[in-house]
Amino acid sequence: MHPGRLLALLLAAAAGAVVPVAQAQQRQETRTDRIAPFETLMQNFDRMAFGEENERRAWTAVQRWREPVRAILIGDNAEAYREDVRALFAEFSQLTGVAFTLTDGDSNANMRIFFSARDWYRSAVGRSFPRPEAVVCFTNTSVDQAGAIGMTNTVIPEDLSSRLARSCLTHELMHGLGFQGQPARTFESALRNGVGFEQLTVNDRILIRALYDSRLKSDMGADEALAAAKGIVSELVARVQAARDPMDVLSQGGNTPLRVLPWEGGPV
Secondary structure (H helix, E strand, O other): OHHHHHHHHHHHOOOOOEHHHHHOOOOOOOOOOOOOOHHHHHHHHHHHHHHOOHHOOOOOOOOEEOOOOEEEEOOOOHHHHHHHHHHHHHHHHHHHOOEHHHHHHHHHHEEEEEEEHHHHHHHHHHHHOOOOOHHHEEEEEEOOOOOOOEEEEEEEEEOOOHHHHHHHHHHHHHHHOOOOOOOOOOOOOOOOOOOOOOOOHHHHHHHEEEEEOOOOOOOOOOOHHHHHHHHHHHHHHHHHHHHOOHHHOOOOOOOOOOEEEEEOOOOO
């Protein structure tokens, strides 16, 4: 896709999530396999799924995909991260029950992951964000009035280190699942700002599975959805604690095979 066309798409959407530069460069010991206490999980699910209370959209609370996701990687450096995206998509497919696949034909794509040149990226964030110097990578999401996601665009500068680029991928693609806000910086999640996780934590897997549980309805407000999520998360935590592998008990769709769709002549 021509950069100018994608820029127009991004600027037409509401500004999405960002990873602040200073926070993204912090380093400290992290754990991905430790389950947070139940109250901590719920406090952060509230922030992640529904955003800050004073910023919540009145017309919808639960945002998520309700159709198969067909993603395209765009940019000179994109191929270097294809296997990272495949690994995330394999987990997303199981946790959500929605198929996530990669396509080489742009006409099929409803998720675009763009690795951009720095000059183009600087132009995009300069027109989209009030403090562009603080933005490392970002995602814009189009959602209808029923909370169904129709399109996401993730933009990552191509000159980031491979570690930071993978952290951006994991963080931003979680936003692309429907998480509107950020958890506390002390919460072990790829969605938090600060330390860059390169993979999902067990907390992330539990909360992704909860967001896509059928007991959360599209017509629920934030308070009603959060009340329903308490029972869901409690049940999931008990299952995970009793399991050898969390994915054995969190999977909704079984081992959904990843299928690369054939190229259809569109730009790549």
